[in-house]
Amino acid sequence: MQAFEAVQLYFHRAADELGLDDAMRTLLITPEREVTVQIPVRRDDGTLETLIGHRVQHNGARGPMKGGLRYHPHVDLDEVRALASLMTWKTAVVNIPYGGAKGGVTVDARSLSRNEREHITRKFVDAIHKVIGPDSDIPAPDMGTGHEEMAWIMNQYGKYHGFNPGVVTGKPVELYGLPGREEATGRGVGVLTLKTLGRLGRKPSQVSLAIQGFGNVGSHAAKFLSEADCRVVAISDHTGGYYREQGIDVMQAVRHARNNKGLLDGLEGVEKIANEDLLELPVDVLIPAAIGGVITEANATAIEAPVIIEAANAPITPAADDILSQRGVVILPDILANSGGVTASYFEWAQNRQFYQWSLDRVRGELDRLLTQAFDDVWERSKKQGLSLRTTAFVLGIERVARAVELAGVA
Ligand SMILES: NC(=O)C1=CN([C@@H]2O[C@H](COP(=O)(O)OP(=O)(O)OC[C@H]3O[C@@H](n4cnc5c(N)ncnc54)[C@H](O)[C@@H]3O)[C@@H](O)[C@H]2O)C=CC1
């Protein structure tokens, strides 16, 4: 099943609960605009390469469209469309005044020099600057991009439209960024993991965790949860998994990765395992925080964790989701679990519009407050209506977007 088809499946399950008619379903699921562009780039060795980039603006009923920019070799239009639609429901679940969008360039970010990344980013902005903007569509980091790319986006956009830092979020703190945006997705994953454990009557000190992916999201989630007294027994990156039953020293791993181009290979005091095996460890909580589609029909029955927190977008296929749900596995869905990133982006954007900067404490406090509210809304409604957390999160998101469409009118 293609990625967008999978999101549509979840969408229709929730739309059935809401009794939405076919016309409204078609309106809500169809992207408003899709832009595919050529990005010609000269590599450092002089060769010319033509890359493809996409920006999908899924729905803007609740506000400017918002979503990250991914540099990854698997990026294609279907994936970007799926991720853009997830953003629409995510911003609605956490109730921030945005719609949903996503962008991507089909390229292995790790194969690029800094100069090449800058070149590609600026060329991409050259191609899409007319359709993005602080009131229309606001990019942010996703896999393979970070604060450097966001600074280049701001700068390149400014060459066409004048200085306006609110065109992009996830910028360096020294350049109109937000203290706390970089950690926000992982911190949010941590906060929501603790909320989930609390509802299940589990104490953090009794809990073991495995986290796949040690980039922005995975490393900050690991840090937050180990500081909260959870035992992080496995972490990984694309080079493999790293296991220690007594618990990994997460800060040592963070320092190691920082000095090793973001990679964990060579980390001492741990056993090397395969990424696939990490997913099947007998842990209390599994946190996929890397690519999508890692838990499928093929490995769902082998997953032992009774709780899965979807830090990555779409890490579980619908067939696997059904198998796990039937087994009673508690799954906190991506559109809630990783919503801390876009929520902090909202704070950054709001402050850019005021040329004002909050303190880190205030950012964390507001972030925790909004995420807690969204979590409680989803958890309580799920129990009341007897629906999975995923279907409930979709119901809540779709309901808010549909209401905005009805109130604003479409004709
Ligand atoms: N950065 C953000 O603010 C947000 C990110 N997300 C999602 O979180 C996930 C991770 O994003 P980031 O941490 O930003 O990306 P990143 O690029 O900072 O890190 C990705 C990590 O995943 C690892 N990885 C890549 N391919 C892998 C594979 N095949 N198997 C195992 N590990 C692999 C990489 O080595 C790296 O450790 C993505 O699904 C993204 O869409 C969701 C919300 C916001």
Ligand SMILES: O=C(O)CCC(=O)C(=O)O
């Ligand atoms: O911070 C943002 O605006 C978007 C983050 C994102 O791409 C996501 O939540 O998947």
